Amino acid sequence: MELKLNLGAKESSGKELVIVSAFQKKTEAKGKKKEATTEVVSSHWAKEFKTSFDAQKSSKLFKAGKGENYFFALADGREVMVIGLGDKKDLELESLRKTFANIYKAINKKYTNVSVELDGFVKGSHNAETLQAIAESLYLTSYSFDKYLSAKTKTALEVVTFDSAEKKTAAKKLEAALNEAKTVTAAINYARDLVNEPPNVLRSTEYSKRIKADVAKLKGVKCKVLGKKELEKEKMGLFLSVNSGSGFEPQLVHLTYTPAKATKNTKHIALVGKGLVFDTGGYSLKPGGSMMNMKFDMAGSATVYAAFRAAAELGLNVKITCILGITDNAVNSFATMPDSIVHGRNGKSVEILNTDAEGRLVLADCLDYACDQNPDAIIDAATLTGAVLVALGSEICGLMGNDDKLQDKLIASAKATDEYMWKLPVIKEFGDDIKSNCADLRNIGKSSFGGSAKAASFLGEFVKNDIPWAHLDIAGIGDSQGHLPYCPAKGASGLIVRTLVDFLKNS
Template identity: 45%
Template sequence: MRFPPLPHSIDRSGRATITLSLPGQPAVKGQTGMGLSFTDAAVKSLEADAIVTSIFADSPLPTIAAELDLATGGQISKLIETKEITGKKGEVTLLLAPPGLKTAVLAVVGLGKPDALDQGTVLRSFSAAAKQLSSKPRAKVALAADPRFSEPFAEAAVTGMLLGSVGSDLYRTKKGRFPFGELVVSGIAPAVATRGEVLANAMNLARHLVNEPPSEIYPESFAAAAVKVAEQSGLAIEVWDQARLEAERCGSLLAVARGSSKPARLVILKYMGGPSGQAPLALVGKGVTFDSGGLSIKPTDGMKTMKCDMAGAATVVATLQAIAALKLPINVIGLCGLVENMLSGDSYKLGDVLTARSGKTIEVLNTDAEGRLVLADVLDVALQHDPARIIDLATLTGACMVALGNDVAGLMTNDQALCDLVRSSADTVGEQVWQLPMFPEYGEQIRSDIADIKNVGDGRWGGAITAAKFLEEFVNGKPWLHIDIAGPSYFDSPKPWLDAGGSGCLVRTLVEVVRRYSSGAV
């Protein structure tokens, strides 16, 4: 994907600024390329290339599955009797050319025990079905949902269907994944299904940005992609170029960018859906579009997936797109610091002392601890908008993956109420997060003898927390939460429900946070 150059203007001070502000909230163009339609037709009358329905383990067939079972002469029940179908979580069984139905394939999705059902199980199970079905082109796929599904479960089912059918094969000449031409939804209210589509589009946007190679997504092109999202979503957007960043004294962010031929950018997206004058919620994303480690260079294996080091920024843009499409009654500002961390004769060096935008000085002892240097300045820019609370997302540390593994994001905070809101939201939508401590002793590890702070702690231990303590230095006491998404933001190998590559993690959690936040939950 190639993006056109951004329009810009230069003010009297000589600072170049790129600004776009569009009124209204136009419909967001889908990222999936699919059409979504609805039907009230009897399930046995549905005409589609495939029909997808669900069952539970060790339970009677739900209404829709029972109707399909009857239409096929009891095929589903026979397979359950022989234990070919168990209904366990994520199990997908394809019945080919089922008699009595106007479809070539009937996909039966297992959801596990009904009393243990949650949104995450629903999403992943239906996504697994979509992944299997999308291995070949299908013009029309029907989702025959259980009418007993609650709205959140129905929403998650649609999201899963639109998520799993989109792959990571952006540059393969022979495609392995074929998004459905049309998804026909039965048994789900259109408003609920549309919300599921919005979330899928946002997650697929984040995945797409992460999956693009670093030759295609770099600070300027990422900013151009954000402008396109703003145009489609009715968001206001401002992009700071190199001259503006220098004028704003973003010395910490600019130091990281010095080794690259690609100039840095800072993107500010604004959604003002709440009351005039309401203090916004600020979402801040790390956008290192490629991380070589700088002079503290990574080994080859450590560098292979470093196109994903901008997943925090991708998540912020995708979340703003979803918030705008859902027209949530809240003011939200999204900020993305965009750099490449490369090597050259001008690369920042170990022993350098940087002056951040806030005026705080930083001793550099590891150029591969660069994300926190980028966020230091972006957090300070966020403060000038006087946000009520700040949430930042970053693929910040391998230490968080050592502590929590590849599937769990780490939470670190100075405000327990905000952390509880995010954790509860993640639990609701079925994403895994875990809080790590922020004891004052960790902050002592980043004290420097020659500057205010240093960019790494003492020794190897507690690296995720000392990185968070570094960030805390730049929030000026505002309620703030740091989410380290180094593990779950990128799948090194495929999951049963999603291809390898960008995962789109935490988009649904953040949307749930904003939903609750706008209703006065915190």
């Protein structure tokens, strides 16, 4: 599907379908006998559209309410789809994303060439932001993972043209918005593909191989991969303990992006992702029902990689280190047993009481490694705890860390991109709860309450040099976000990538 701009448009360019907006204006009842009325606001329509619309007897039933649609035909054989948006003052970018996701689902198999009367959908004077939000929606909604289906997903829609009366002097700004939407959503959809891959295909070594091949086309990016021998040299005992039951080598993928105009004042952000390509729970074996969908346990690594990839393609002026800790958590005679004591890269000993609390072990060594890259801030993402769903539900990303300013900036970016993020406290008592009587730390708390924050408290023990650090627990939002029409009902969501890209852009 190709998205195009048509500026200085004097008429609609859609060859089969034209999409226009309509708003609703309500007047209050005055006097005892008068009733409130609802008027359809269509003053921005072409005269031809108004004439054809009014000629339809059923058009009198259309009130332009939010979510209400109406089709009618033009004399030349084209159709017009009217999108009710309710009161114009209530128009929001996220509602436009949802609206256009539903539009795509309604038209993608029926039309090949359509146009959108962009000016009628613009929120205030934010034409570039509106265009970007709509384009994001279309690109994200058009995603499907049908690689292993005999019957592939078929769509007819080939071209969507955004017609606007804006002068061609606005082309640079609007083209940039369209390009950013395409770049970011392409990265999100690539990450969705990775997360959706079955675990018998996306082994740890296959995962690192794909990342290495994908970054080869990016400017300013370097890649190195550390295998088992290199991790042993790095003394990453915690990471290796998770991999010890696997038939496949662990992989630490270390990516760096350096912008073309980097100076000594250029900010340096490290992104760290949990990449458990499958998690059985190890000897602390998950029940069968809980083991299904554990291919999604590498969504944190896919999330940070997607943000890294988009930032590099956009040429953002921020240096980025991206660390992906990749392995599976399997069971054999070499697998780590509960009650084992293992040393991390930073020298701290950890009593491993539950081998299903493995993601924090991988992240711990990766965070210590990231600190040695001397970044200005570290952000990690992981499907870390089921407890975050208990605390925040399946729609909100949990945020924890050691620096309020960093967390506030992430929350601001989440709000700017209409994604949900909520800060959870990490208190001293949680740190006390993960102290062991026979090692420096234990990998689970003494109590199951506050599990997400206690996991974050554990991770904080491996962040050194007073580096600002934020932890994103995406266990609730990494997959199956069916309440958002631009996300698949089942499968990888790709959420929080847009938040991270916005954060990096403003760094």
